[in-house]
Amino acid sequence: MQARLSVCCALLGLAVFLYPVSAAPTAVTLALAGCAVASLTLGLITSRWLGAGLAAGIALSNYALALGSGSARPDIYAPVLAVASWLLLELFDLAVMARRQGQIDAEVYDAHRRRLITTSGSAGLASVVVLVAGALFQAHPALLPASAIAAAAAVATAVALARRAMS
Amino acid sequence: MTASATPKLVTFVVLAGLALLGGIALGQPELVVVAAPLVISLVLGLGNTHLPASTAKVETDVDRCIEGDVVEATVTLTSFETPVEMEVAIGISPGLSAEPTARSSTGMVGDGEQRSRIVPLQVIHWGVQSVGPIALRVHGPCRFITFEGVVEERETVKVFPVYERLMQGLPPADTQLHTGDHVARALADGIEFGTVRPFTYGDSVRRVNWRVTSRTQELHVNLAHPERNSDVVLFLDTFTDAELATGSTLDITVRGATAVAQHHLRHHDRVGLVSFGGNARWLTAAMGRSHTYRIAEFLLDVNATFSYAWKDIKLLPHGALPSGALVVAFSPLIDERAIRALADLGERGFPVIAVDTLSEDEVASGRGREAQIAFRAWKLQREMQRARLGAAGVMIHSGAGGVHVALRALSSLRHSPKAPR
Known part of the structure; x- marks a missing residue:
């Protein structure tokens, strides 16, 4: 399972x-993409x-750079990229889990699969709305x-929830 | 349970913050869009995280076994909340081994249901082995927060050593009153023919030797040596425990003592034990099946305890060393107190057979001239100690090549050693 993940x-x-790189094919974006691949x-x-x-x-950073140099605004594939980026981090988490933990029941993977499907749906919807x-x-x-206040509120909510969960 | 943030939470918060900040600062809503799934995931995951109410316990299928057996430990988990991802790992003594993947497992537990996991444990060393404690790690939803705790739940398994069965026991010094397997020197009723003597009043007619009677024209009767038991006291030097390539000296001691005790108990002898070390313990000589278990339990608790206290055999009660008992000692001949005690026993008239559990062949000398000289001096010192014990009437046999080789050699002796007069 770890290898597949x-x-x-x-x-x-x-x-x-x-x-x-496909949005703005320059040497800098290509180099940054290479760095990201190596890091992952x-x-x-x-x-x-x-x-x-x-x-x-x-x-x-690479995406921000590509958006700055690109001409097509707004980028209609941004929600897809957002969900894919989030999914990438979640898959990385599952790969780490599969490697570090001993025997893992199949129902653990099932629970994570269900969560990824439901959350990716709501996340995609939210991305489109934004x-x-x-x-x-x-x-x-x-x-x-307004967006600055919303961003600060989002980060503050996340931090407050984390503090509440850990206390 | 202690809650801690996972690296995933830190990464999500930092990335979401960067994306939001970058989106606002650069005026690019696409970056805010990228942050949206991260923020939603954080809010959903952290909003549902709470301190779990979980318990765990461990049980083993047996509480006694022999080296080489497989013990099944069952870990039962219970969680009274919504199903959570629970990771469990059990701690085991060094005498037990398990597959690294089998020792820890992850599953979904919740709604008050119980989940049991069976962990097969290979028993690799004798002693009192423990299974536990249980380490629990509960992952919150989305794995942003983990709750870790240790449940101090332990189960003990008594592991008895595997020993090589001796074909022949050690020769007894003197026989005792109970019926046994040793031919006594005294003449009485028995199977082993002793001698012929003239008939006296009270002799049984069944014992009349008719051939001798007809030849001498006078009634003669056969006398026999009765089969009697003997007393064996196992003297274990537990002052020190030296690690050798083939095992520790204490390990050799316990395996050897088990082999001798089991053999003599099978042959109806009375067997006693003396653990002479930092903690002096003894078991008075007795026989029978229950005593076999008593000895096995006694040997499980044998360990080397460091002590400065001077100890001699006066510490032992009279019952621990019955008169006429054969004393079989297992000692690495390192601690002066144990050597003095053995010499004392020999001088008091006890027939003592000592097995040297420290094989000098397994001890490597250090490098350099000084180390070589020190090694030779150490060997000479041990030689001197052996000579001193020999002068006290103690028969010493080297344990080189294994304690069972030594015991086989000793069992071929016709007589036990005699104390010097």
Whole structure:
């Protein structure tokens, strides 16, 4: 199971990391995609989150760079990329779990499969809503402060929930 | 249980923060879109995370077994909350071994149901082995938070050593009153022919030797040597335990003592035990099936305990060393207190056979001239100790080549050693 998950993760990673290259084929985006692939491979080999986190960070920077140099706005494939990036991290987590933990029951994988399907649906929907809202209200002067407040609220909610769960 | 954030949570929070910040700063809603699944996953996962109410216990299918057996440990998990991903691992003593993947497992447990897992454990060494404690790790939804705890639940398994069956026991010094397998020197009723003597009043007619009677024209009767039992006391030097390539000296001691005790108990002898070390313990000589179990239990608890206290055989009660008993000692001849005790026993008239459990062939000398000299001096010192014990009437046999080789050699002796007069 670990090998299958690792292969799926690597293939999905390749697709996610090469998307900015297809959007803006420059030497910099290609180099950054290569770095992301190398980082993810290292993460899969060592089963450390640092590799996957670094790869995702590089991919995010690469995407921002590609968006800056690209002409087509807004990017209609952004929700797909968002769900694929999230799925990539979840698959990496499952690959790490399969490698580190001993015997794992099949129902554990089933539970994770169900969770990924339901969450990816809602995440995809939310991404589309955010994209459409961003495209519609791009020229509105209140968009920047509203989105800043929303972003701060999202991060604060996540941190507060984490603190509540750990206390 | 202790809660801790996983690297996944840190990665998700950092990436979501970066994407949101980048999207707002650069005015690119696509980056905010990328952050959306991460934020939703964080909110869903952390919102449903709470301290789990889980318990675990461990049971073994047997509480006594022999080296080489397989013991099945059953770990039962219970969780009273919504089903959670629970990872469980059991700790085992060094005398037990299990496949690394079998020792830990992950499953979904919840809604008050019980989940049992069977972990096969290979028993590799004698002693009191424990299974437990149980380490639990409960993963919250989306695996952002883990709760870790240790359940101090233990099960003990008494593992008896495997021993080589002796074909012949050690020669007894003197026979006792009970019926046994040794031919006594005294003349009485028995099977083994002793001598012929003239008939006296009270002799049974069945014992009349008719051939001698007809030849001498006078009534003669046969006398026989009766079959009697003997007393054997096993003296275990537990002051030190030296690790050798073939096992520790204490391991050799226990295996040898088990072999001798089992053989003599099978042949109706009374067997006693003295564990002479930091903790001096003894078992008075007795016979029978129940005593076999008593000895097995006694040997399981034998261990080397470091002590500075001076001990001699005066510490032992009279019953621990019955008169006329053959003393079979297992000692690495390292601790002066044990050597003095053995010499003392020999000088007190006990026939003592000592098996040297420390084979000098297995001890490598250090490098360099000084180390070589020290090694030779150590060997000379041991030679001197053996000579001293020999002068006290203690018969020493080297355990080189295995304790059973030594015991086989000793069992071929016709007589036990005699104390010097």
